[in-house]
Amino acid sequence: PGDHSVGLTGLSANCQLEGENPRQVAVTAAAATAVAFSIACEQPQASVGTLELSTATNGPNPDPNGYAFTIDGGDAQPIGVSATESVANLAAGAHTVTLAEASANCTIEGESSRSFTVPSGGTVSVAYTITCAASTGSLSVTTVTAGSPADPDGYTVRVDDGAPRTLGPGATVTIGELAPGAHTVLLGDLEANCTVQENPLEVTVAAAQTVSATFNVTCTATTGSLTVTITGLPDGTAAAVTVVSPNNFSQGVTETETLSDLQPGLYEVTVDEVTSGGTTYSATPPNRTVTVAAGATATATVSYGRPAAPSLNLLIDGLHLTQSTQTPEGDVPLVDGRDAYLRVFVLSNEASSATPEVRVRVYVRGDLRSTLRVPARGSSAPTSKDESRLGSSWNVRIPGSLVGPGLSVLADVDPENTIAERNEADNDFPASGTPQAVVVRTAPALGVRFVPVRQRANDLQGDVSAANKSRFLESARRMFPLPGSESDVHAVYTTTTSDPLQADDGNGAWFTVLNEIDALRVAEGTSRNYYGVVRIGYPSGLSGMGYLGLPTAIGYDDELDRSRVMAHELGHNWDREHSPCGNPGGVDSRYPYPGGLIGVYGLDVPSEELKAPSVPDIMGYCRDPWISDYTYRAVLDYRGAGSAASAMAAREQLCLLVWGRIVDGRPVLEPAFEVVTRPTLPKETGPYSVEGLTDDGARLFGFTFDAAEVADDPRRTRHFAFAVPLSQGDAARLGSLRLTAPGAQAAAVRPRVAQPSGAAAPDSIVARRIAGGVALQWNASAHPMIMVRDAATGEVLSFARGGTAQVATGSGEVDLVVSDRVRSRHMRVAR
Numbered sequence: 001p002g003d004h005s006v007g008l009t010g011l012s013a014n015c016q017l018e019g020e021n022p023r024q025v026a027v028t029a030a031a032a033t034a035v036a037f038s039i040a041c042e043q044p045q046a047s048v049g050t051l052e053l054s055t056a057t058n059g060p061n062p063d064p065n066g067y068a069f070t071i072d073g074g075d076a077q078p079i080g081v082s083a084t085e086s087v088a089n090l091a092a093g094a095h096t097v098t099l100a101e102a103s104a105n106c107t108i109e110g111e112s113s114r115s116f117t118v119p120s121g122g123t124v125s126v127a128y129t130i131t132c133a134a135s136t137g138s139l140s141v142t143t144v145t146a147g148s149p150a151d152p153d154g155y156t157v158r159v160d161d162g163a164p165r166t167l168g169p170g171a172t173v174t175i176g177e178l179a180p181g182a183h184t185v186l187l188g189d190l191e192a193n194c195t196v197q198e199n200p201l202e203v204t205v206a207a208a209q210t211v212s213a214t215f216n217v218t219c220t221a222t223t224g225s226l227t228v229t230i231t232g233l234p235d236g237t238a239a240a241v242t243v244v245s246p247n248n249f250s251q252g253v254t255e256t257e258t259l260s261d262l263q264p265g266l267y268e269v270t271v272d273e274v275t276s277g278g279t280t281y282s283a284t285p286p287n288r289t290v291t292v293a294a295g296a297t298a299t300a301t302v303s304y305g306r307p308a309a310p311s312l313n314l315l316i317d318g319l320h321l322t323q324s325t326q327t328p329e330g331d332v333p334l335v336d337g338r339d340a341y342l343r344v345f346v347l348s349n350e351a352s353s354a355t356p357e358v359r360v361r362v363y364v365r366g367d368l369r370s371t372l373r374v375p376a377r378g379s380s381a382p383t384s385k386d387e388s389r390l391g392s393s394w395n396v397r398i399p400g401s402l403v404g405p406g407l408s409v410l411a412d413v414d415p416e417n418t419i420a421e422r423n424e425a426d427n428d429f430p431a432s433g434t435p436q437a438v439v440v441r442t443a444p445a446l447g448v449r450f451v452p453v454r455q456r457a458n459d460l461q462g463d464v465s466a467a468n469k470s471r472f473l474e475s476a477r478r479m480f481p482l483p484g485s486e487s488d489v490h491a492v493y494t495t496t497t498s499d500p501l502q503a504d505d506g507n508g509a510w511f512t513v514l515n516e517i518d519a520l521r522v523a524e525g526t527s528r529n530y531y532g533v534v535r536i537g538y539p540s541g542l543s544g545m546g547y548l549g550l551p552t553a554i555g556y557d558d559e560l561d562r563s564r565v566m567a568h569e570l571g572h573n574w575d576r577e578h579s580p581c582g583n584p585g586g587v588d589s590r591y592p593y594p595g596g597l598i599g600v601y602g603l604d605v606p607s608e609e610l611k612a613p614s615v616p617d618i619m620g621y622c623r624d625p626w627i628s629d630y631t632y633r634a635v636l637d638y639r640g641a642g643s644a645a646s647a648m649a650a651r652e653q654l655c656l657l658v659w660g661r662i663v664d665g666r667p668v669l670e671p672a673f674e675v676v677t678r679p680t681l682p683k684e685t686g687p688y689s690v691e692g693l694t695d696d697g698a699r700l701f702g703f704t705f706d707a708a709e710v711a712d713d714p715r716r717t718r719h720f721a722f723a724v725p726l727s728q729g730d731a732a733r734l735g736s737l738r739l740t741a742p743g744a745q746a747a748a749v750r751p752r753v754a755q756p757s758g759a760a761a762p763d764s765i766v767a768r769r770i771a772g773g774v775a776l777q778w779n780a781s782a783h784p785m786i787m788v789r790d791a792a793t794g795e796v797l798s799f800a801r802g803g804t805a806q807v808a809t810g811s812g813e814v815d816l817v818v819s820d821r822v823r824s825r826h827m828r829v830a831r
């Protein structure tokens with residue numbers, strides 16, 4: 001008994017004893033004393049270890065983003081492709097590690113899941129070896145080239161945007177390291193003559209595989225060949241052949257040979273003579289042209305032979321120059337200064353393929369002025385003369401500047417003697433070698449004043465203007481012997497004849513207007529031809545009318561026919577009667593060709609259109625005429641005499657315009673007018689006479705004349721218009737006029753009303769302005785006619801009849817010459 005100390009030992013670290021230790025206890029005798037210790041123990045700590053995991057990757061294409069591992073199916077953790085990761089605090093004992101996320105091209109050696117045991121407090125290692133195979137594919141590109149020539153420097157091939165690689169024709173190249181998937185393969189550097197069936201090609205590359213792509217290239221030939229075959233020469237004799245092309249290719253050939261790599265085109269094969277053993281060999285023909293095509297072989301066979309003496313002979317069977325018509329003899333004269341067309345007729349004595357050149361030498365007064373070369377127009381020289389085709393002659397235009405007096409022409413065929421002939425000495429024309437003289441005449445140019453005519457009866461006005469006047473002259477210029485023409489347009493002339501123009505001139509309006517235009521011409525005193533242009537209101541009938549031998553005519557304005565009609569009427573003015581075609585009146589009995597045809601070949605030089613001898617003459621009434629040599633010569637004779645201009649030398653002075661006509665044998669005297677102009681008097685005496693008398697019967701003037709015939713006038717009227725010089729005093733004394741015609745009663749005119757001095761009051765004439773002209777009103781019984789003139793130009797605007805007239809004019813003032821039939825009064829009125 002007594003006190004004791006009791007302690008407890010041997011506790012694990014994780015156990016805790018509550019209360020004191022040791023502790024004091026009192027033991028009592030015979031009693032048991034209890035001591036209680038309370039112990040709390042925590043769970044004892046488990047034992048752990050470490051895993052050392054490593055990867056080692058082999059091969060050309062390692063996984064780009066590494067792998068992942070899991071332990072015992074836990075969370076994935078990354079690990080590099082060749083790396084070591086330590087995982088600590090793994091409970092000691094058995095575990096499993098799994099490696100994953102390797103790329104498809106990578107293979108893990110052994111199992112991907114492996115067991116391992118972690119030793120408590122220790123380390124265990126697990127190592128993976130991974131092999132990564134290639135991840136790209138390859139492309140094998142092949143070119144297959146067909147045709148020729150192949151592209152000599154090969155091609156380039158390019159995949160996507162990669163660098164181009166060269167590749168020969170018919171070659172293969174392999175391009176590696178291409179990512180799997182679609183790629184574009186482009187073939188480049190193709191020659192222009194080569195094409196590819198499909199370019200670029202689309203290919204799909206698979207990893208670790210080689211895919212093929214083939215380009216089918218087709219090249220076409222750009223050059224050709226020519227085989228020249230030589231025959232007919234003795235062995236060992238070199239031929240003399242030259243092959244020439246326009247692009248500076250030239251090569252001699254001495255024996256049969258094939259020339260290759262020739263540019264396509266025409267090749268001239270020229271064969272020169274070869275002499276061997278004293279014999280001359282030549283080929284026929286000596287020249288030929290061969291066409292070389294790309295990819296083909298052309299042939300030319302040169303057959304040499306011993307030439308026979310040539311039988312061919314060329315000569316010139318005449319030549320002529322024409323300006324619109326010409327006889328086979330070439331005796332129609334030309335006119336000075338106008339283009340002429342030369343035809344040289346070359347003949348061959350036999351059919352041949354000879355195409356000789358003609359040389360023409362043009363001389364003026366013996367001086368050589370021009371040498372012209374005329375190549376053959378046909379394929380060979382004709383064997384007979386044929387005027388009917390321009391292509392059968394050697395033709396050249398001789399400019400008007402060379403056509404004049406003293407012209408002569410010398411022609412020779414084959415001047416360089418390039419064609420072998422039996423006779424080389426007969427190639428000149430003329431054969432004497434002396435140039436052939438050509439008759440060239442001078443003629444005055446044609447001057448025309450067109451007068452647009454307005455009819456009061458129907459307001460129709462002929463359409464002629466500065467813009468279209470040359471159209472009227474076209475036929476005349478082409479047909480007639482005119483060196484040139486010049487024209488102007490007069491102010492509008494208003495005719496106050498009461499009836500409109502009729503198809504058969506039954507009312508005489510046509511010839512009345514013609515007579516007025518002639519009086520107008522005489523009043524105006526120029527040397528021009530006057531041509532009144534009318535418009536007709538009927539579909540067919542009279543279309544023109546003109547004087548024989550006087551320069552006045554009228555014609556219609558029909559666009560398709562105006563030029564023919566004007567040429568026809570000009571022919572009349574130049575004293576030509578009708579040619580017998582189309583049944584005209586007043587036929588020329590001396591016309592030489594039956595049916596009024598032109599009889600010889602004509603030529604329209606500007607258009608180079610040949611006119612057959614069966615074409616009708618311009619002086620008939622038939623369609624589409626041309627001019628005969630007969631009409632042409634007659635006009636040239638008439639105009640060459642200068643008849644038109646000769647009367648115009650006189651100076652202007654006071655004259656009396658006396659005019660009128662003989663209709664159906666009856667004389668008609670129109671009212672006379674005092675005008676200041678150049679005198680116009682008859683050139684010849686004749687059966688008609690005009691006299692001017694005083695009131696006492698004294699004769700102030702008088703003359704006989706032959707009135708001009710009007711062609712195309714069904715009634716064959718004759719007209720006259722004269723400007724008779726008269727002194728002022730005689731004019732004042734003039735009392736009457738008298739016109740006599742054989743077998744008819746004389747026409748005498750006196751003032752219609754006996755008029756004491758000053759009785760005709762000027763205010764009896766009323767003028768007022770109207771649109772486009774002036775309207776006049778007057779006492780027609782006192783003054784049967786008023787001549788209305790433009791005050792500024794003096795142009796006659798109307799011979800107004802009948803007491804009222806509306807005269808077209810744009811002028812501000814007009815002069816009136818008021819006739820009482822014999823005497824005139826002058827007034828100026830403002831519009």
Ligand SMILES: [Zn+2]
Nearest residue numbers: 568578711712
């Ligand atoms: Zn006629």
